[in-house]
Amino acid sequence: MEVELKDMIEDLESLKQSLSDPSLHSSIDKLRLRVENLTNMAKSVPVRRSKVKDMSAEVVDSNPYSRLMALQRMGIVKNYERIREFSVAIVGVGGVGSVAAEMLTRCGIGRLLLYDYDKVELANMNRLFFRPEQVGMTKTDAAVQTLSDINPDVVLESYTLNITTVQGFDTFMSSLRNKSFCPSKEGTGVDLVLSCVDNYEARMAVNQACNELNQTWMESGVSEDAVSGHIQLLIPGETACFACAPPLVVASGVDERTLKREGVCAASLPTTMGVVAGLLVQNTLKFLLNFGYVSPYLGYNSLKDYFPTMAMKPNPQCSNAACLERQEEYILAKPARDAAAKAKMEAEALSATECQLHADNEWNISIVDDSEQDRMDGTSADALPEGLTRELPSADEFQKSSVPGSTDTSVDDLEILRRQLDALNAD
Amino acid sequence: MEGWDPNTKSTLTQIPLLTTKAGPRDGAAWTQRLKEEYKALIAYTQMNKSNDNDWFRISACNPEGTRWTGKCWYVHNLLKYEFDLQFDIPVTYPSTAPEIELPQLDGKTQKMYRGGKICLTVHFKPLWAKNWFSLNHVMKHIAIVITYYALCPRFGIAHALCLGLAPWLAAEVPVLVDSGMIKHKDDVSSSSES
Numbered sequence: 119m120e121v122e123l124k125d126m127i128e129d130l131e132s133l134k135q136s137l138s139d140p141s142l143h144s145s146i147d148k149l150r151l152r153v154e155n156l157t158n159m160a161k162s163v164p165v166r167r168s169k170v171k172d173m174s175a176e177v178v179d180s181n182p183y184s185r186l187m188a189l190q191r192m193g194i195v196k197n198y199e200r201i202r203e204f205s206v207a208i209v210g211v212g213g214v215g216s217v218a219a220e221m222l223t224r225c226g227i228g229r230l231l232l233y234d235y236d237k238v239e240l241a242n243m244n245r246l247f248f249r250p251e252q253v254g255m256t257k258t259d260a261a262v263q264t265l266s267d268i269n270p271d272v273v274l275e276s277y278t279l280n281i282t283t284v285q286g287f288d289t290f291m292s293s294l295r296n297k298s299f300c301p302s303k304e305g306t307g308v309d310l311v312l313s314c315v316d317n318y319e320a321r322m323a324v325n326q327a328c329n330e331l332n333q334t335w336m337e338s339g340v341s342e343d344a345v346s347g348h349i350q351l352l353i354p355g356e357t358a359c360f361a362c363a364p365p366l367v368v369a370s371g372v373d374e375r376t377l378k379r380e381g382v383c384a385a386s387l388p389t390t391m392g393v394v395a396g397l398l399v400q401n402t403l404k405f406l407l408n409f410g411y412v413s414p415y416l417g418y419n420s421l422k423d424y425f426p427t428m429a430m431k432p433n434p435q436c437s438n439a440a441c442l443e444r445q446e447e448y449i450l451a452k453p454a455r456d457a458a459a460k461a462k463m464e465a466e467a468l469s470a471t472e473c474q475l476h477a478d479n480e481w482n483i484s485i486v487d488d489s490e491q492d493r494m495d496g497t498s499a500d501a502l503p504e505g506l507t508r509e510l511p512s513a514d515e516f517q518k519s520s521v522p523g524s525t526d527t528s529v530d531d532l533e534i535l536r537r538q539l540d541a542l543n544a545d
Numbered sequence: 546m547e548g549w550d551p552n553t554k555s556t557l558t559q560i561p562l563l564t565t566k567a568g569p570r571d572g573a574a575w576t577q578r579l580k581e582e583y584k585a586l587i588a589y590t591q592m593n594k595s596n597d598n599d600w601f602r603i604s605a606c607n608p609e610g611t612r613w614t615g616k617c618w619y620v621h622n623l624l625k626y627e628f629d630l631q632f633d634i635p636v637t638y639p640s641t642a643p644e645i646e647l648p649q650l651d652g653k654t655q656k657m658y659r660g661g662k663i664c665l666t667v668h669f670k671p672l673w674a675k676n677w678f679s680l681n682h683v684m685k686h687i688a689i690v691i692t693y694y695a696l697c698p699r700f701g702i703a704h705a706l707c708l709g710l711a712p713w714l715a716a717e718v719p720v721l722v723d724s725g726m727i728k729h730k731d732d733v734s735s736s737s738e739s
Contacts, residue, residue, distance in 0.1 A: 284569050284611045287636040319644075322637040326570070361640065437566075437640060532576060535583035536605070542590045543602045543615070 123157045169270050173199045173226065182269070183226055195407050202271070204406050205299055205308040207231040209281060209290075209324055211257040213386055214338050215314030216247035217395035218402075222272075223265045225403065229273040229299050230265070231308065232258045233290065235280040245388050273299065282323045291327055309406060311335035312398060325360035328352065329440035332447075334405075338398045344385035347394035348417045349401055355444030357414055358430035361437050390420055557707055560589050562699040568638040569611045578639075578701075579610045585703040600714075601706060603630060610634070613702065617647075619714040621722050624729045630710070643702065645710050653726045654717055 127150060134146045167182070175187035189195040206227055208215045211234040219230055234257040238248045252260040258276035265274055277293060279286040297307040311333055313324045321337065328335045332354050340347040352359055397416055404410045414429040432445050529535060563581040567574035586603065593599045603615035611634045618627040628650060632643045700708075721727045 282635045282637065282641070283633045284609070284636055287570075319635055319637065319641040322641050323635070326637050330570075439571075530580060532580055532583070535580055535587065538587050539583055539590070539604060542587060542594070543604060 119160050120157060123153055123160065126153050127157075166267065167270065173202065186225060195409050198407065201226055201403075201407060202228045203300055204310075205229040205231065206402065206406075207233070207294060207308045207311045209233045209311065209313050210315035210320065211261050212236070212314060212316060213242075213245040213388075213391035214340065214395045214398065215312070216245075216257070216261055217392055218312055218314060218338075218399050219261055219265060220247055220268065221395065221399040222402070223269045225399075226269065227272055229275070231275045231277065231293060232261055233277045233279065233281060234258050235278055235286075245386060245391055281327075282319045287323060287327065290323075291331070294327065294331060294333065306331050306333050308333070310402060312402065313337045314395075314398075321360055325352070325438065326440065329354050329359055329438055329444060332444055336398060336401060336405075338394055340386065340390055340394055342384045344387040344390050345421050346417070346419045347390055347397075348415065349394065349398045349413070350415045351401065351405070351412060354441065355432065355446075355448030358432050359436060359438055359441040359444075361441060362433035363430060390418075393418060393420070553707065553712065556589075556592065557704065559592055560703050560707060561585050563639075563701045564699065566639060568636060568640070569609065569634055570636055575610075579605075582610070582701045582703070585701050589703040589707065600711065601630065603702070603706070613643075617706075617710060617714065619718040621719050624722075624731075626718055626722065626727060626729065639700070642709075643705055645705065645713075650721070650727070654721060 130146055130150050130153070134143055137143070137146075170182065173183045173187060174181055175184065175190065177184050177188075186201075187198055190198050204227055206222055206229070208219050208222075208230060211219065211232050215232075215234070219232060222230060236257050238252045238255050238257055238260050240250065240253055242248050243250060247264070248257070248260055249264075252263070255263075256276075256278045258278050262274050262276050265272065275293070277289065279289055281287055281290045294306050294308050294311070297303060299307060303309075311324060311328055313321055313335060315321055315324065316339075324335060324337075327333070334351070334353045337350045337352060337360060338347070351357065397418065401413055401416070405412045413427055415427060417424075417426040419426075432441065432448075434442075434445065436442055436445070529538075561581075561584060563578065563585060565574055565578040565581055567578040569575055571578075590599070590601075593601075600619065601615060601617040603613055606612050606614045612631075613634070614629070614631045616627055617630045618625050620626075628647045630645070630647060632645045634643055635641050718727075722729075
């Protein structure tokens with residue numbers, strides 16, 4: 119291309135010289151200028167930026183992190199550069215997951231693990247991130263292509279698999295356990311798992327993995343009618359797990375597969391998905407970089423611009439065995455937690471006495487901690503106020519078979535049973 | 546359950562319920578569950594054969610019992626249409642149901658997810674609409690089926706086939722045949738010969 123343009127300039131030059139009429143010279147000069155412009159445009163092919171070793175706060179146009187490092191100067195974040203130590207796993211690279219991945223990439227997250235088994239389709243184009251020319255690529259590959267261009271500093275790992283299958287789940291678990299990125303880290307190899315999936319089965323699989331690994335995670339969802347969504351923080355043993363309570367937005371199946379179903383096509387909007395991804399990553403940044411208040415649950419109703427918040431305690435009768443184990447561990451660790459909280463409170467009180475706010479307290483007003491009040495009432499969450507009784511049992515446990523093998527009147531050997539079924543199948 | 550046709554209902558009640566709530570990640574408890582799955586499948590197959598309503602073959606194709614393959618068939622206008630049948634037991638089973646797949650029918654009907662997974666949420670619609678149930682009733686009914694599975698770990702593979710696949714085939718195969726999407730194997734061979 120460049121060679122051809124150069125030839126063209128030479129041709130124009132010889133044409134100019136061969137022309138006797140000088141009145142035509144100015145128009146040839148104009149043509150020459152346009153070709154030179156084209157040559158310059160051809161030269162400016164997209165350049166990939168090189169990796170940056172340390173995040174700098176220097177305010178220059180060429181520093182990709184100057185605006186992020188300014189968070190420190192503004193007093194929001196103590197040490198922003200820590201973000202490079204963190205690993206975040208994003209399960210589901212769809213309307214919410216892909217945007218969350220781009221946000222974290224632009225924030226300079228250390229490492230991103232991406233999980234999805236689907237491919238990019240034209241039906242995805244009403245959402246953000248993916249481009250029409252990526253149709254047919256796996257979502258994980260397409261995401262890695264875009265994200266590595268945006269910020270080559272981020273370590274990207276992509277897993278094209280279905281986490282609800284036994285095999286996919288095993289790979290999912292081992293990838294979360296892998297600590298090669300930051301060997302000194304306690305627990306698993308990731309700091310947070312973000313669930314951006316669109317169905318109940320996959321959420322239950324993420325829940326199972328995180329309960330087993332004692333891994334903190336955040337769940338996100340957008341409703342089927344595309345006008346509301348939610349994010350939720352799940353700390354195994356401490357907050358309700360996904361199996362503890364019937365999910366609030368189970369039917370958030372915003373899935374292009376549903377587009378193939380007549381009459382039951384789920385709606386989706388780039389706006390709602392962008393808002394939910396934004397809320398999710400904001401909560402993630404607050405959780406990782408330790409600033410502000412990390413919401414345990416935040417809903418978004420776009421029709422009324424209503425943002426409900428709440429917190430859910432774990433269900434002691436949860437059907438998930440790993441959740442019950444984590445709950446027990448959390449209760450056992452209570453004395454240590456109380457001691458730490460007390461030490462923190464004392465330290466705060468010490469600093470408070472140094473600068474007494476009010477010299478006199480005529481009305482004896484004192485501040486009482488909410489959790490202290492709970493203790494003073496001496497009631498647990500289960501207890502009912504005086505005068506009320508339960509009409510039904512407080513909870514019904516899953517009925518375990520009273521005697522193991524009570525139904526087994528005949529055979530109890532897997533191999534024999536298998537052969538019996540094969541025999542039935544044979545004729 | 547009041548919405549089921551009497552046949553499905555009586556068949557369903559005769560399949561033994563399962564007592565062990567365990568999935569593929571629960572070790573010995575899963576082996577116990579697997580035994581119960583086999584017993585339910587044996588009972589269901591025997592029942593079908595004695596009622597002259599044999600309509601599927603299924604067996605585990607790995608020792609862990611997490612992948613199942615087989616065949617199922619449906620008779621329409623005196624012709625038998627047979628399909629490959631397969632599904633995985635999800636890690637979170639039995640809290641979540643297996644997704645039954647008929648890979649040969651992938652892309653041939655809208656009542657199916659990609660990969661040939663039968664769509665349990667809408668396949669009841671034509672069946673029940675035919676039987677003069679109101680749409681509202683159908684929607685309520687669908688909700689019952691789905692919740693029922695989630696809350697009922699006593700249901701196993703046999704119940705999923707009876708409640709999920711059997712009504713799906715009854716509703717979809719006639720439509721697929723009448724619309725020309727699937728052809729009987731004899732028709733296919735005779736047309737290729739001519």
